Amino acid sequence: MQTDPTAKLQGKPGASPTSVARRKFLNSIAAAAGTGCLLTLGALVAGRPAAANPAQALRPPGALAEEDFLAACVRCGLCVRDCPYDTLKLAPFGGAVANGTPYFTARQVACEMCDDIPCVKACPTGALTPKLNDIHEAKMGLAVLSDHETCLNFLGLRCDVCYRVCPVIDQAITLENVHNQRSDRHAMLLPTVHSDHCTGCGKCEKACVLPEPAIKVMPIALAKGKLPAHYRKGWEEKAKHGGSLIGDQVEMPVRGMEGKAYGDSRVDGQAGGLNSGWKP
Amino acid sequence: MRPGAEAVRIKGWFGAHRWLVLRRISQLTVLALFLSGPWFGVWIAKGNLVSSLTLGVLPLTDPYLFVQSLAAGFMPAATALIGAAIVVAFYVLFGGRLYCAWVCPVNAVTDAAAWLRRRLGLKSGRVPDANTRYWVLAGSLLAAAATSSLVWEAVNPVTIVQRSLIFGLGGSLAVVFAIFAYDLLVASRGWCGHLCPMGAFYGLLGQKSLLRITADQRGACDDCMDCFTVCPEPQVIRPALKKAGQDSPLILDRDCTNCGRCIDVCGRNVFHFTHRFDQRSDS
Ligand code: SF4
Ligand code: SF4
Ligand code: SF4
Ligand code: SF4
Ligand code: SF4
Numbered sequence: 427m428q429t430d431p432t433a434k435l436q437g438k439p440g441a442s443p444t445s446v447a448r449r450k451f452l453n454s455i456a457a458a459a460g461t462g463c464l465l466t467l468g469a470l471v472a473g474r475p476a477a478a479n480p481a482q483a484l485r486p487p488g489a490l491a492e493e494d495f496l497a498a499c500v501r502c503g504l505c506v507r508d509c510p511y512d513t514l515k516l517a518p519f520g521g522a523v524a525n526g527t528p529y530f531t532a533r534q535v536a537c538e539m540c541d542d543i544p545c546v547k548a549c550p551t552g553a554l555t556p557k558l559n560d561i562h563e564a565k566m567g568l569a570v571l572s573d574h575e576t577c578l579n580f581l582g583l584r585c586d587v588c589y590r591v592c593p594v595i596d597q598a599i600t601l602e603n604v605h606n607q608r609s610d611r612h613a614m615l616l617p618t619v620h621s622d623h624c625t626g627c628g629k630c631e632k633a634c635v636l637p638e639p640a641i642k643v644m645p646i647a648l649a650k651g652k653l654p655a656h657y658r659k660g661w662e663e664k665a666k667h668g669g670s671l672i673g674d675q676v677e678m679p680v681r682g683m684e685g686k687a688y689g690d691s692r693v694d695g696q697a698g699g700l701n702s703g704w705k706p
Numbered sequence: 707m708r709p710g711a712e713a714v715r716i717k718g719w720f721g722a723h724r725w726l727v728l729r730r731i732s733q734l735t736v737l738a739l740f741l742s743g744p745w746f747g748v749w750i751a752k753g754n755l756v757s758s759l760t761l762g763v764l765p766l767t768d769p770y771l772f773v774q775s776l777a778a779g780f781m782p783a784a785t786a787l788i789g790a791a792i793v794v795a796f797y798v799l800f801g802g803r804l805y806c807a808w809v810c811p812v813n814a815v816t817d818a819a820a821w822l823r824r825r826l827g828l829k830s831g832r833v834p835d836a837n838t839r840y841w842v843l844a845g846s847l848l849a850a851a852a853t854s855s856l857v858w859e860a861v862n863p864v865t866i867v868q869r870s871l872i873f874g875l876g877g878s879l880a881v882v883f884a885i886f887a888y889d890l891l892v893a894s895r896g897w898c899g900h901l902c903p904m905g906a907f908y909g910l911l912g913q914k915s916l917l918r919i920t921a922d923q924r925g926a927c928d929d930c931m932d933c934f935t936v937c938p939e940p941q942v943i944r945p946a947l948k949k950a951g952q953d954s955p956l957i958l959d960r961d962c963t964n965c966g967r968c969i970d971v972c973g974r975n976v977f978h979f980t981h982r983f984d985q986r987s988d989s
Contacts, residue, residue, distance in 0.1 A: 458840070458841050500767065500771045502758065503872075516873050519881065548752075550785035
């Protein structure tokens with residue numbers, strides 16, 4: 427307990443019996459243990475919220491899954507230093523991202539998807555896994571066209587900026603041709619993201635011309651839905667199997683539709699779509 | 707009288723501050739090696755004191771961070787392993803707490819607080835047990851194991867200060883101020899001498915190190931107490947100087963930071979740097 431040197435030197439009167447000395451020793455150990463545990467508990471509490479990053483804070487390419495990353499990244503900033511585009515930042519103390527870890531905000535500076543991935547090369551620990559040697563395999567996040575109501579292409583205009591800046595153009599993002607029902611004579615070219623090719627570099631979000639981007643890169647866990655494990659897609663199974671798995675269907679006649687192919691709801695052979703106007 | 711006044715009279719100002727000046731130069735040099743890159747584009751040491759790459763070839767990794775990573779269940783890659791091995795080898799050989807006295811930037815803050823405490827004659831406060839640091843050390847590793855992440859690094863003021871200085875992040879000033887205020891107003895030498903798990907870790911590393919301070923001229927001591935006053939870990943001096951529980955004149959305690967302040971401040975030239983096998987003594 428004491429750091430006053432004179433007390434140490436002279437010794438305290440009456441402190442000689444071993445029982446007193448032992449009690450003092452045990453007391454001080456207990457106090458030390460208590461304080462130590464309190465401090466670490468405080469760290470645990472303070473460190474806890476950092477486990478979930480805000481959605482707009484993306485990890486560098488090759489980053490291990492967040493839980494593993496927080497065990498692996500020693501927060502040296504070597505990845506930050508070697509990023510030639512100043513994409514990466516180290517999280518400051520007291521921020522929402524785990525103190526000292528690297529992240530980037532796509533809307534500010536996106537990842538340029540360097541061919542040689544210098545950030546991954548720089549990482550001494552493997553928190554950015556060296557297994558990533560093709561930047562196109564990176565999964566920093568997933569772009570989501572999150573707002574159909576402001577996306578200019580959805581409004582029927584030709585903006586296409588997100589599509590054209592994408593480094594994985596026509597694979598990660600495509601323009602899907604859809605009939606414009608409003609004008610009934612135009613096409614809408616809808617930006618559509620494909621998760622198996624999107625690297626989450628954020629260039630689309632960065633480039634979106636709107637004051638608030640209609641397309642945003644989100645952490646995969648936030649962006650992706652998930653099918654139940656037992657679901658099978660019939661068309662995939664069919665292709666795998668080389669033909670329908672359930673064989674030919676028995677066709678039951680529908681009254682008034684005799685002589686027509688199954689599912690054909692057209693009246694007198696005219697096109698009608700789903701609501702064909704057919705009445706019995 | 708202020709500690710060291712006699713030493714200044716006898717050895718001159720520089721003679722009485724030689725190791726202190728060298729230490730500040732060392733601390734500033736280390737920092738400058740990291741700052742020359744971001745400030746002037748001259749990249750010497752990249753990264754920070756936790757893990758760095760010097761001149762593109764020499765990897766160094768803080769073994770305490772490395773061990774935390776292991777505790778969290780992650781085996782860092784080869785570069786970090788080599789870097790940690792180099793650092794461990796160095797400090798095992800030359801004294802773990804050399805890091806505290808000669809490298810760590812927080813040391814300047816706690817030294818300043820201790821200096822001001824002396825100048826203001828502050829005696830009050832509540833000092834935690836010096837062993838607390840080992841509990842914090844153990845606790846930080848347990849916490850890492852329990853949560854599989856480096857939780858201590860969310861709050862570790864030492865790494866926060868280093869990173870902030872080197873990466874120009876905000877938020878460190880509050881941490882620096884907190885440590886300064888704690889050492890000044892609450893606990894004398896509170897942070898480095900009682901709480902810091904990094905200091906504890908480096909102390910454990912350097913237990914058997916070669917570089918040691920010896921009180922080889924202890925016969926000349928006139929009990930002025932100056933060395934005890936300036937030493938950041940005054941309890942380490944007594945066994946060597948007063949033959950308390952040991953005959954050797956060497957300061958063998960792992961908590962000695964090898965700062966050399968005792969050498970500076972002693973007007974009688976009682977202390978010297980030496981190696982652990984040097985048992986020469988005048989008494
Ligand atoms: S891939 Fe290139 S631009 Fe992207 S984070 Fe890494 S270094 Fe920076
Ligand atoms: S280089 Fe690796 S360990 Fe260092 S901050 Fe970046 S991800 Fe973390
Ligand atoms: S005890 Fe901790 S804060 Fe103090 S000098 Fe050593 S490492 Fe730095
Ligand atoms: S004994 Fe001397 S060298 Fe060791 S910490 Fe104290 S003043 Fe510094
Ligand atoms: S060794 Fe003796 S003379 Fe020298 S500073 Fe310490 S107490 Fe004073």
